[in-house]
Amino acid sequence: MTNWKVILNIAKTHLLTKFKQTSTAALGVTFGIGAYITLVCFMTGLNKMLDDLILDQTPHIHVYNEIEPSKQQPVDLYEEFKNSFKVVHSIKPKLSQSKIHNALPIIKYLNEDKNVRGAIPQVKSQIFYIAGSIELGGNLTGIIPLEEARLFNFQNYIIKGSTTDLHKNDNGILLGAGVAKKMSLDVGDRVQISTIDGEIFPLKIVGLFQSGIADIDNIQSFTNLKTVQRILGESDNYITDINVKLHDMSSAFQMSQDIEKQFKLKAIDVETANAQFQTGMTIRNMITYAVSITLLIVAGFGIYNILNMLIYEKMNDIAILKATGFSGKDVQMIFMSQALIIGIVGGVLGLIIGYGLANYINTLPFETEALPTIKTLPVNLNPMFFIIGISFALISTFFAGYLPSKKAKKIDPVRIIRGQ
Amino acid sequence: MKKVLETKHVHKYFRKPVLFHVLKDINIDVKKGEFVSIMGKSGCGKSTLLYILSTMDTDYEGELFLNEELITGQNNDVLSYIRNKHIGFVFQFHYLLSEFSVLENVMLPAKKLAEKSLEEIEYDAMQKLKILEIDKLAQKRASRISGGEKQRVAIARALINNPAIILGDEPTGNLDSYNSDNVFEIFKQLSIDQGLSLLVVTHDIDFADRTDRIIEMSDGEILY
Ligand SMILES: Nc1ncnc2c1ncn2[C@@H]1O[C@H](COP(=O)(O)OP(=O)(O)OP(=O)(O)O)[C@@H](O)[C@H]1O
C-alpha cells in the first residue's frame, strides 16, 4: 500500500530544499518543450499555409476530357485478327472536342454523392487580350464566381474587386494581375478579348486577381461561365472541366478512379497532382521533431544528474525512512515523483512559453507578393501539440528518474546507519 | 508469558574483507513487558545483532520470531510493514530527517502507517514530545537542535506507533545523567503501564542494573 500524501510531502520537501538545482533541471525541460511547441506551431503553420495556398485552390478531383489516342484501335475490334500480332503505324488522336459530353447530368450526379461538398463546372478557352496595339495570348476561364468562392476560397486571390462584382456583371472580367500590369490596365478599364477565330468582345474589368504564381497571373483571367460560352458561341451545356471538392480528401484517389471508369473521362486527384509538395511537408515535420527530441534528451540527462546527486545527498534520509517502515517501493516513489514533478512543472512552463512565443511569431509581419492574403507569419496552435508536448515531458522525465530511483530503492539501510 | 521477540540459533558472518563469524548461535528472547539490556565489550557484535532483530538485516542464518510468528524469509514489503507497526528503533547515533521539523519527524512513521487521522497523529506526537520534555522544540528544524535533543526526538519517533518492542542501540549514549535517568524512567513506566517490551544496548552499568535482566555478550556469543 502506498501512502501518496506522505510520499509527495517528502518529495516536495526535498525539492524545495534543493530549489536551485531542481529549478535548473526543470528549466531544461522548459527549454525542450518550449522549443518543441514554438517550432511545431510555426512549422505546421507554414505547412498549413502552403497547404491552403495549393490545396485550397486545387480541386480534390479535376475532371476533364483529354485528347489522346483511343486505347482500342479499330483493328482490335476485328474478330478475324483476334489472335494475330497487329502493327499499327502513325496513330493519331481521333478528332474530338475538349468539351465534356453530358457534363450537366454528370455534375448533378456528383453533387448527389454524400462525400462531395460541391462539383462545379468551368469552361477553359484560349484567347488574346487586346488593348490598343498590344495583343497578348492568354487563358480565359468561365466560372461560377460565388461557388468558386465557397469551395475554393477564390476570394483570397482577388486583390481588387470581389467575386460578387463579377457575379453581377455579365460583361465583367477578373484580370490576372500580371496581365493588367503588362497592359497598364486597372479596375474600371475595358479590355478587348479576341477568340482564336478572330471575333472580338469588349469586357469591363471588375477586379484583379493574383494567385502568387507568376506564370498563371501573367496569362489567366476569369469571367462568368455564361460569358465565355457566349464568346465561344457555344450553348450552355458546353463545359470543359468539372472541379470537385470532397468532405474527406483521402477518398479522392478512389473516387477519381471511379469517375474515369464510369464516364470515360480523365480525373486527376489532388495527391497525384501535388506529390512533391507532400515531401517538403514531411521533411519540415522531421526537422521539428528531431530538434525537439534532442533538446528533451539533453533535459533528461539534466534530470538524471540532479536526481543522482540528490539521492547521494539523501542517503541518510533514505536509511531512516527504510528503518522506520517505508518500503523500498515507497522510497523509489519518492524519487520518481520528484522527477515527475520536475517534468510537470518544467513541461507546463514550456507549454506556456511555447504558446507565448508562437503567438508572438504570429504578430511578426510577413508580406510577400506570392501570398496576398498573408500579413503575418503563420502559426498553427493545435491543442494536440500541447498534449504531445506534456506527454513528451512526462515520458522523458520518467525515464530520467527511473534509474536513480531504482538505485534508491536498493540502498541497504544497515550499511548507511553503520557508516556514520 | 508471551514472547515478543525470540531468536533461534542465529549466526551471522561478514565475508569481507575476510570471513568473520560475528554472531555465534544466538538464542535469546524478550517477554511481553520485559525491560532487557545487552552489555558487552565494544566490537562484540551488539549492533549487528540489533540490526538483525530490527529486520533490516536479512543476511543471517537461524530463525527470528516476532510475537511468536516466524519473520525469517518474509519479503521486504512485509518486513517494512512490521518495522513500521511493531518495532521502534533508536539508533546508536541520532538519526533524523534534517530538513523536517521535530514534529514532522515524530509523525512520519504514523503517517506511513495511516491508521489514524492527521489530527490524532499530531496530538499523539505532541504527547510523546511532552513526555520527553521537548515539546517546545516541536516546530524547530531537526538540524537545529542539540545532540541530546535529537536523541530524545528519535525516542519519541520510536514510540509514535505504540510498537510491541523498542530496540535501542545506546539510546542514552548522548544524554547527561539527568536526561538519561528521565529516559530510563519513561522506558520503565511504559513497560509497566502499557506492557511495552524493551531491548536496549548500553555501556552504562547503572542503567543496566536497574533493568529487569541483563544479557552479557562477548565475541559474538551470549554469556548469560
Ligand atoms: N560491514 C562489516 N564488514 C565486516 N566487519 C564488520 C562490518 N560491520 C561490523 N563489523 C565487525 O563486526 C564486529 C561487530 O560489530 P558491531 O558494530 O556489532 O559491534 P558493537 O558490539 O556494536 O560495538 P560498539 O559497542 O562499539 O558499538 C566488529 O568487530 C566490527 O569490526
Ligand SMILES: [Mg+2]
Ligand atoms: Mg554498536
